[in-house]
């Protein structure tokens with residue numbers, strides 16, 4: 413009899429622990445802002461990560477930084493910005509794969525060209541590659557039906573990063 417009670421108690425404890433460990437509906441994050449089951453939480457995170465727009469807000473900023481870095485002949489900073497543009501766009505395309513095809517020329521031709529110009533530390537070559545890069549921003553905007561986002565060479569510097 414004693415053994416049976418012991419076994420019963422033990423199995424109750426095991427069940428309790430198992431249930432507790434699998435409480436996937438428990439809210440997560442500060443003040444439990446992530447609610448629902450595991451999938452609902454992932455959906456909320458995906459929504460918060462946003463789509464291609466945020467990749468473009470970041471790209472727009474880095475495009476300006478890249479330009480002024482080139483003007484300053486701050487080649488290390490220019491290289492840093494070119495790399496981050498690549499990361500921003502690739503991550504954006506991972507979230508919105510339907511846009512990937514339109515970005516192929518930008519990623520495979522225009523970005524490597526700006527990389528080469530930066531490595532050459534030649535301002536004239538950089539200016540030329542930057543113009544080609546801009547043309548590729550515009551080409552993708554046309555393909556993706558947002559031609560009204562007209563990107564032009566920056567005229568005023570907003571960045572606090574100067575040489």
Ligand code: HEC
Nearest residue numbers: 464465468469472475511514515518549552556558561563
């Ligand atoms: C996939 C091809 C693609 C490439 C390459 C691309 N863009 Fe875009 N861009 C878009 C799309 C699509 C939008 C609109 C996003 C949306 O509707 O969610 C956009 C929007 C923008 C916006 C507006 C962002 C906002 O919401 O305020 C800016 C700024 C921008 N792009 C700058 C650039 C610059 C600068 C480059 C080149 C360095 C570039 N884009 C390259 C597709 C592209």
